[in-house]
Amino acid sequence: MGKTTTSASISTGLAKLGHKTVVIDFDVGLRNLDLIMNCERRVVYDFVNVIQGEASLNQALIKDKRVETLYILPASQTREKEALTKEGVEKVINELSERFDYIVCDSPAGIEHGALMALYYADEAIVVTNPEVSSVRDSDRILGILQSKSRRAEMGQDPVKEHLLLTRYNPDRVEKGEMLSVADVEEILAIPLLGVIPESQIVLNASNQGVPVILEEESDAGQAYEDAVARLLGEEREHRFMSSQKKGFFSRMFKGG
Amino acid sequence: MTDTAASGVTQCFQLKSASVSMTALELYFFEESEFEQTLRDKINQAPGFFKDIPLIISLEKYEGLSSELDFFKIIGTCRRHNIHVIGVRGGNDDQRRLARGAALALLPGGSQRDRDISEPAVDATDSNASSVAAAPNKAQTGSPGHTEPGEPVPARIVSQPVRSGQQVYAPEGDLIILASVQAGAEVLAAGNVHVYGPLRGRALAGIHGAEHARVFCQSLEAELVSIAGHYKISEDLQDNGWKTAVQIQLKDDLLVVTPLDKG
Numbered sequence: 001m002g003k004t005t006t007s008a009s010i011s012t013g014l015a016k017l018g019h020k021t022v023v024i025d026f027d028v029g030l031r032n033l034d035l036i037m038n039c040e041r042r043v044v045y046d047f048v049n050v051i052q053g054e055a056s057l058n059q060a061l062i063k064d065k066r067v068e069t070l071y072i073l074p075a076s077q078t079r080e081k082e083a084l085t086k087e088g089v090e091k092v093i094n095e096l097s098e099r100f101d102y103i104v105c106d107s108p109a110g111i112e113h114g115a116l117m118a119l120y121y122a123d124e125a126i127v128v129t130n131p132e133v134s135s136v137r138d139s140d141r142i143l144g145i146l147q148s149k150s151r152r153a154e155m156g157q158d159p160v161k162e163h164l165l166l167t168r169y170n171p172d173r174v175e176k177g178e179m180l181s182v183a184d185v186e187e188i189l190a191i192p193l194l195g196v197i198p199e200s201q202i203v204l205n206a207s208n209q210g211v212p213v214i215l216e217e218e219s220d221a222g223q224a225y226e227d228a229v230a231r232l233l234g235e236e237r238e239h240r241f242m243s244s245q246k247k248g249f250f251s252r253m254f255k256g257g
Numbered sequence: 258m259t260d261t262a263a264s265g266v267t268q269c270f271q272l273k274s275a276s277v278s279m280t281a282l283e284l285y286f287f288e289e290s291e292f293e294q295t296l297r298d299k300i301n302q303a304p305g306f307f308k309d310i311p312l313i314i315s316l317e318k319y320e321g322l323s324s325e326l327d328f329f330k331i332i333g334t335c336r337r338h339n340i341h342v343i344g345v346r347g348g349n350d351d352q353r354r355l356a357r358g359a360a361l362a363l364l365p366g367g368s369q370r371d372r373d374i375s376e377p378a379v380d381a382t383d384s385n386a387s388s389v390a391a392a393p394n395k396a397q398t399g400s401p402g403h404t405e406p407g408e409p410v411p412a413r414i415v416s417q418p419v420r421s422g423q424q425v426y427a428p429e430g431d432l433i434i435l436a437s438v439q440a441g442a443e444v445l446a447a448g449n450v451h452v453y454g455p456l457r458g459r460a461l462a463g464i465h466g467a468e469h470a471r472v473f474c475q476s477l478e479a480e481l482v483s484i485a486g487h488y489k490i491s492e493d494l495q496d497n498g499w500k501t502a503v504q505i506q507l508k509d510d511l512l513v514v515t516p517l518d519k520g
């Protein structure tokens with residue numbers, strides 16, 4: 001899908017611009033984020049340890065080695081998913097919000113407990129979708145849950161601000177009719193488009209090496225994430241990488257710009 | 258504990274007049290497995306709607322033997338599907354005695370669809386302070402002031418898209434959606450359903466049996482459309498008016514799709 005890839009790049013991108021940022025892995029039992037962030041060997045304590053009072057936040061937070069203002073709060077690999085309680089998550093998020101400008105929550109797949117916990121306290125949500133009917137349907141469901149089950153919804157506050165991020169986008173396959181187009185997905189989900197990330201081998205390579213792809217500054221995927229971060233912060237930027245173009249055209253353009 | 262201002266005495270409760278719109282099951286004959294199968298089919302058409310609803314059994318069109326009327330089985334079958342039988346309407350003395358034996362409330366018969374429901378709707382044996390109007394076809398009369406003096410039942414208005422997995426329900430009046438109804442979403446109304454956006458999910462109008470109810474939408478892309486229990490699924494809808502603005506109504510027990518611009 002691309003949620004963890006996106007969480008890693010968005011949080012890295014925010015931190016690179018000087019914002020104090022923490023990214024939390026809510027995928028209890030799977031623990032992918034620390035692999036992509038290349039800090040898996042430095043995990044001592046995790047999110048659940050903090051919730052259960054077995055460790056302090058300071059003990060559990062891992063400082064990123066590449067970007068100054070970035071921290072990672074890893075998930076537990078061993079605990080039950082139910083260890084994430086609403087109260088526990090709230091306590092941790094409150095504490096983090098005193099120290100950080102942005103808290104990025106990497107949600108597990110589906111609409112089960114972990115996903116509900118990840119979205120419950122959200123002010124903004126980036127809904128990561130692939131250009132396929134089933135993925136768009138799942139995103140639609142999540143949007144319904146944001147509207148009805150988030151804390152903002154339950155408290156009757158302003159709704160969670162929604163962003164659409166379309167990833168693993170392959171314009172060639174869209175042209176052949178094998179994938180939904182950006183316009184199709186926008187039309188169905190009817191929320192503002194934050195960015196389109198092309199399908200790219202570089203993303204795979206980067207995650208295998210433990211590098212958030214936004215740090216691959218020459219790559220189209222990296223630049224697409226950079227654009228998305230800028231838009232998240234309110235900047236207006238043209239969408240790119242949406243149509244199939246000759247490779248040479250892009251590389252020339254990037255060198256020139 | 259509170260003193261009621263009027264009497265000055267401490268009371269446990271007060272009886273109020275209540276008027277509730279309810280679903281009636283019009284029984285023609287009773288055979289246990291067939292009954293359950295039919296019930297299951299109906300529930301499948303609108304899964305959310307039937308959950309925990311009260312139901313009355315209407316005996317006006319019952320043609321089977323009174324001895325075959327096993328209310329305990331009817332109640333039990335309904336209960337298994339989370340439907341609560343609360344009473345019977347119509348029926349002869351034998352049938353009503355059986356119903357009473359199964360602890361069901363007895364409501365007077367009203368064989369005419371458009372019967373005047375201002376007549377007292379409660380059997381004299383019930384409390385005379387409260388009134389329960391079983392009016393499954395209330396929305397069908399269409400003439401304002403006929404059912405209740407004063408205000409018509411207000412429409413329920415929803416301005417957000419109804420997303421996959423969500424359900425919106427207007428138990429008494431019309432339902433108006435000012436956005437899309439997404440695939441995997443379901444909207445239900447006792448009256449009409451209006452969708453001022455694409456209708457991609459399921460829309461059920463006239464769920465209590467109002468056959469005049471209609472579905473209106475900006476773009477017909479529905480998984481299912483139902484009016485008063487008569488339904489069409491996506492593949493049967495695609496030949497006519499698909500992805501255009503249409504209204505759908507029931508004519509001679511058939512769902513008819515017409516473009517909105519042709520009234």
Ligand SMILES: Nc1ncnc2c1ncn2[C@@H]1O[C@H](COP(=O)(O)OP(=O)(O)O)[C@@H](O)[C@H]1O
Pocket residue numbers: 001002003004005006032109167168169197198199200201203204207221
């Ligand atoms: N834009 C992309 N192009 C190619 N592969 C991608 C892209 N985004 C994600 N992937 C790959 O897809 C897989 C799943 O991604 P991940 O971010 O872990 O998904 P999720 O967290 O939603 O399960 C990973 O192998 C990742 O490298």
Ligand SMILES: [Mg+2]
Pocket residue numbers: 003004005027032107108109
């Ligand atoms: Mg993940």
